[in-house]
Amino acid sequence: MTNEEKFNLITRNLEEVLTADELKDLIKSGKPMKHYIGFEISGKVHLGTGLATMLKIKNLQDAGIETTILLADWHTWLNKKLDGTLETASKMARSYFEEGLKAAALCVGADPKKIEFVLGSELYKKLNNEYWANVIKVAKATTISRMMRSTNIMGRVAGQSSDTASLFYPAMQTADIFTLGVNIAHAGTDQRNVHVVARDCAKEVGYLKPIAIHHHLLQGLLKPPLWPIPEENREDIVTAMKMSKSKPDSAIFVTDSPEEIKRKIGNAFCPEGEIKYNPILDWAKYLIFYEKDSKLEIKRDEKFGGDITYTSYEDLEKDYAEKKLHPMDLKNAVAEWLIQKLEPARKYFEDPKRKKALEEIERLTKK
Numbered sequence: 001m002t003n004e005e006k007f008n009l010i011t012r013n014l015e016e017v018l019t020a021d022e023l024k025d026l027i028k029s030g031k032p033m034k035h036y037i038g039f040e041i042s043g044k045v046h047l048g049t050g051l052a053t054m055l056k057i058k059n060l061q062d063a064g065i066e067t068t069i070l071l072a073d074w075h076t077w078l079n080k081k082l083d084g085t086l087e088t089a090s091k092m093a094r095s096y097f098e099e100g101l102k103a104a105a106l107c108v109g110a111d112p113k114k115i116e117f118v119l120g121s122e123l124y125k126k127l128n129n130e131y132w133a134n135v136i137k138v139a140k141a142t143t144i145s146r147m148m149r150s151t152n153i154m155g156r157v158a159g160q161s162s163d164t165a166s167l168f169y170p171a172m173q174t175a176d177i178f179t180l181g182v183n184i185a186h187a188g189t190d191q192r193n194v195h196v197v198a199r200d201c202a203k204e205v206g207y208l209k210p211i212a213i214h215h216h217l218l219q220g221l222l223k224p225p226l227w228p229i230p231e232e233n234r235e236d237i238v239t240a241m242k243m244s245k246s247k248p249d250s251a252i253f254v255t256d257s258p259e260e261i262k263r264k265i266g267n268a269f270c271p272e273g274e275i276k277y278n279p280i281l282d283w284a285k286y287l288i289f290y291e292k293d294s295k296l297e298i299k300r301d302e303k304f305g306g307d308i309t310y311t312s313y314e315d316l317e318k319d320y321a322e323k324k325l326h327p328m329d330l331k332n333a334v335a336e337w338l339i340q341k342l343e344p345a346r347k348y349f350e351d352p353k354r355k356k357a358l359e360e361i362e363r364l365t366k367k
Contacts, residue, residue, distance in 0.1 A: 006063045006064075007023060011213070012056075013290055016214040018196070018211065018212040033184060035057075035067045035182060036176070036185055037057075037067075038070035038071075041096075043361065044245060044253040045097065045254050049104075052188075054108045057105065057110050060184075061111060068115075070120060071098060071119045072093075078166060078172075079166075093120075094117075095360070096357040101117075103344065106344040123176075135168065138178075142201055144167075146197065148167065170193070170194045178207040182210060195210070195212035219243065219283075220243040222268075222269060249267065252342075255342075258339045261338050261339050268280055280334055
């Protein structure tokens with residue numbers, strides 16, 4: 001694989017690379033490339049956490065890059081998720097979340113055996129003073145106001161953190177990047193702030209500046225709180241539209257049954273002819289047509305135009321915008337694609353031990 005091919009593979013379908021030139025230089029240098037992404041243990045693995053992330057990890061594996069996934073149990077505890085205890089976060093990280101991500105990897109053809117899963121509490125215990133010294137160094141190199149702005153990575157508005165410990169969250173996430181010794185930090189676009197903090201303070205803390213790559217955040221299936229979306233509130237509303245573990249009907253989880261997938265997709269927000277802020281089209285673009293040789297088969301009665309196979313997202317979007325493709329026909333096709341794509345995950349969780357862990361995370365997150 002040429003350097004250009006590696007670059008194109010690493011950056012495929014990303015929203016942002018900080019920076020492209022730095023990434024090209026890293027590839028050209030021949031140095032080992034080490035990638036990391038971290039996750040709170042806040043609920044079941046959905047398409048955003050699972051498929052969207054694993055599609056990129058598959059690209060990185062094909063480009064010869066090592067991947068580490070941090071199971072962020074301390075961050076889960078700081079963010080008061082599950083039952084609010086570190087013990088439960090640590091337990092579910094290994095018994096459920098790691099297994100959920102492995103299942104998602106199988107769905108997209110990534111190799112779960114080539115992913116190193118690191119539990120935050122185990123890493124911090126192993127490194128002890130070295131890790132916590134890095135946290136303090138990051139905090140010293142970052143202003144309070146900037147740290148407060150970065151708490152939005154917790155899903156909170158700046159200034160609304162309920163306790164002082166929340167301010168440590170961005171410093172810890174930055175220290176994770178340095179301590180793991182990675183040169184490519186990866187997340188959805190909602191984590192951009194903390195990656196910029198890591199890049200800006202790296203030299204002062206004594207580490208090389210990491211390259212940051214950000215993938216698209218999948219839209220949730222629910223109707224926006226305001227529609228049509230007013231321009232003055234666009235950013236806040238679009239952020240509120242993202243897929244969420246805490247809103248089960250906004251997401252498809254990798255272990256959802258075929259019936260559940262059909263129900264959620266059938267009820268999804270998908271206005272006829274509307275291509276902007278349409279979650280079903282969003283999923284088609286960033287999941288189904290992620291690879292260049294992808295296709296989507298639409299099954300429909302002859303009186304409605306008969307069956308049609310789309311081999312590009314652009315053609316699909318064009319027909320939908322011109323109302324040549326009905327929302328229910330699109331929904332049915334996307335639901336069938338997901339049912340087939342997620343079959344390996346459903347089978348993976350037929351294992352009694354994994355099934356028990358799935359039931360426990362469902363109990364912990366049930367409202």
